[in-house]
Amino acid sequence: MEAKGIKGFKDILPSEIKKWQYLERKAEEVFENAGYSEIRIPLMEFTEVFSRSIGEDTDIVEKEMYTFQDKSGRNITLRPEGTAPVVRAYVEHGLYAGPQPARLYYLGPMFRYERPQAGRYRQFYQIGVEALGIDEPLLDAEVVMMLWHLFEKMKLNDLELQINSLGCRNCRSIYIKKLKEYLGDKLPLLCPDCKKRYDVNPLRVLDCKRDQCRESTKDVPGILDSLCKSCKEHFEDVKGYLGELSIPFKINQRIVRGLDYYTKTTFEVIAKGLGAQNAVAAGGRYDGLVEDMGGPPTPGIGFAIGVERVISLIQDTFPEQKPFIYLTSLGNPGHALSIKLTRQLRDAGIKAELGYGNSLKSQMKKADKSGAKFVLIIGDEEIRKGLGILRDMDTKAQDNIDLKQAFEILVKRLG
RNA sequence: GUGGGCGUAGCUCAAUCGGUAGAGCACUGGACUGUGGCUCCAGUGGUUGAGGGUUCGAUCCCCUUCGCUCACCCCA
Numbered sequence: 001m002e003a004k005g006i007k008g009f010k011d012i013l014p015s016e017i018k019k020w021q022y023l024e025r026k027a028e029e030v031f032e033n034a035g036y037s038e039i040r041i042p043l044m045e046f047t048e049v050f051s052r053s054i055g056e057d058t059d060i061v062e063k064e065m066y067t068f069q070d071k072s073g074r075n076i077t078l079r080p081e082g083t084a085p086v087v088r089a090y091v092e093h094g095l096y097a098g099p100q101p102a103r104l105y106y107l108g109p110m111f112r113y114e115r116p117q118a119g120r121y122r123q124f125y126q127i128g129v130e131a132l133g134i135d136e137p138l139l140d141a142e143v144v145m146m147l148w149h150l151f152e153k154m155k156l157n158d159l160e161l162q163i164n165s166l167g168c169r170n171c172r173s174i175y176i177k178k179l180k181e182y183l184g185d186k187l188p189l190l191c192p193d194c195k196k197r198y199d200v201n202p203l204r205v206l207d208c209k210r211d212q213c214r215e216s217t218k219d220v221p222g223i224l225d226s227l228c229k230s231c232k233e234h235f236e237d238v239k240g241y242l243g244e245l246s247i248p249f250k251i252n253q254r255i256v257r258g259l260d261y262y263t264k265t266t267f268e269v270i271a272k273g274l275g276a277q278n279a280v281a282a283g284g285r286y287d288g289l290v291e292d293m294g295g296p297p298t299p300g301i302g303f304a305i306g307v308e309r310v311i312s313l314i315q316d317t318f319p320e321q322k323p324f325i326y327l328t329s330l331g332n333p334g335h336a337l338s339i340k341l342t343r344q345l346r347d348a349g350i351k352a353e354l355g356y357g358n359s360l361k362s363q364m365k366k367a368d369k370s371g372a373k374f375v376l377i378i379g380d381e382e383i384r385k386g387l388g389i390l391r392d393m394d395t396k397a398q399d400n401i402d403l404k405q406a407f408e409i410l411v412k413r414l415g
Numbered sequence: 416g417u418g419g420g421c422g423u424a425g426c427u428c429a430a431u432c433g434g435u436a437g438a439g440c441a442c443u444g445g446a447c448u449g450u451g452g453c454u455c456c457a458g459u460g461g462u463u464g465a466g467g468g469u470u471c472g473a474u475c476c477c478c479u480u481c482g483c484u485c486a487c488c489c490c491a
Binding site for chain 1: 447482483487490
């Protein structure tokens with residue numbers, strides 16, 4: 001057979017994994033500090049969990065889901081996103097009966113059958129947050145703040161926060177009517193895709209990237225002007241809180257989101273210079289979703305971070321690790337002593353790498369590549385004298401150390 | 416699903432007009448009998464993505480196919 005992975009499914013090799021762990025740790029730290037708890041949801045759900053919540057007419061449901069029948073003929077889908085399963089779990093386990101908001105976060109792979117390109121894969125990773133049970137704008141601001149705080153802690157540059165409001169279901173349907181009236185005249189000017197969108201989901205015409213459509217819809221009425229009083233107040237409050245926090249944001253009335261469940265506040269974080277797929281995180285409010293899923297009327301808001309996209313923003317030169325030791329040895333007595341010492345050092349919490357190779361030279365080369373601060377050399381001669389050689393790889397200084405006290409000496413140097 | 420670009424050593428890439436494949440890096444060893452980075456030398460490593468066609472002869476030209484990649488659609 002040929003060793004070959006599936007299209008759009010990537011290995012994450014050891015040379016890259018430090019960045020992943022860095023992002024995961026920072027996210028955990030920020031979310032836990034905000035009172036959020038991790039929830040682990042399955043990779044698969046009944047297909048209806050996604051088709052009903054995301055929307056039957058969306059691209060995700062229409063053409064991007066990995067769906068199959070299991071052995072008993074049930075329709076199963078590999079999760080294309082995390083919000084629907086989390087809401088399903090929230091309803092199934094009655095989390096609405098606990099203190100609200102229920103603060104949850106998750107991380108793991110999602111699956112969408114799309115043509116891969118820069119920043120897009122068929123198996124891709126998201127870190128997501130959901131806060132359920134509170135409809136106050138204060139929560140919107142806190143959730144956005146958390147996301148922004150995470151990116152700040154990671155020192156990511158050239159990010160832009162864009163926000164919008166889609167209103168509640170009432171004001172949205174009023175706006176859609178208004179929008180269709182406006183677009184009706186322009187229809188001949190629009191691209192074929194947009195002509196289809198006009199019927200299926202007119203909001204998405206706003207999202208079209210073609211210059212011609214952009215130009216033709218330049219003076220389109222904004223959705224923010226159509227918001228009802230309470231939706232407008234909600235959005236004003238969110239903006240006010242973000243202002244208090246000095247979090248810079250831009251209003252983009254063309255953020256419409258491709259999933260049907262979004263209401264009111266929506267937002268995206270864009271990274272410039274990432275290629276076409278440049279949204280590193282996105283989210284919004286979904287006030288009707290819990291009820292759609294069979295739970296009590298419950299508001300909610302959340303976001304998802306595109307892990308691969310954030311990873312690609314992290315510098316390669318990152319970060320230094322604490323000094324550690326590489327143990328080289330020649331001959332059986334030397335090997336035996338060196339493996340014993342290795343175990344003791346690791347027990348004491350000190351990183352110790354064991355050397356392999358027939359010559360001291362080859363072991364030294366490997367020690368150099370490993371980035372070790374110190375090398376301990378134990379050969380036949382050292383065993384005879386009872387003195388090991390401890391070499392500092394940066395300064396090239398060497399000390400003879402008493403092998404009987406080697407452990408204590410090394411702990412002092414490295415601990 | 417649609418369109419463009421590209422497939423030669425583990426990686427990055429050469430190969431003139433069509434003449435049977437080469438360099439750098441990496442890896443292993445040596446120069447330096449037990450001391451890394453620098454230098455020099457040597458070795459390992461190839462179904463030129465696959466299949467077919469044209470030709471005395473194809474990495475090169477033609478067809479088919481597979482893969483990778485970027486972009487569209489859409490999305491994190």
